[in-house]
Amino acid sequence: MTDLQLITLAVAIVFPLSMLLYSNSRISEAKETLRSDIQREILQLRLDFTERFNTIDRKLDELLRIVADHDQRITRLESRS
Numbered sequence: 001m002t003d004l005q006l007i008t009l010a011v012a013i014v015f016p017l018s019m020l021l022y023s024n025s026r027i028s029e030a031k032e033t034l035r036s037d038i039q040r041e042i043l044q045l046r047l048d049f050t051e052r053f054n055t056i057d058r059k060l061d062e063l064l065r066i067v068a069d070h071d072q073r074i075t076r077l078e079s080r081s
Helices: 003-080
Strands: none
Touching: none
16 A cells, blocks of 8 residues: 555545544534523523412412402491391
8 A cells, every 4th residue: 555545545534533523513512502592491481480470379369368358348248237
């Protein structure tokens, strides 16, 4: 095997392998970016859900106070009769 053939063979093996490694590193980088973005979105969704549930809890408490007030008024009216 001549030096030129050996160089050609080495380039034919080294270049595709280096491109494969480069491609894999880019894929890993993209994966990490997506993972980070998804984690951030999940955290934001959790915060949004928590805020919504807190709003619902406050409204429910308000409704329960109104119902209790109405119950007291009805009880007073019934006791007067």
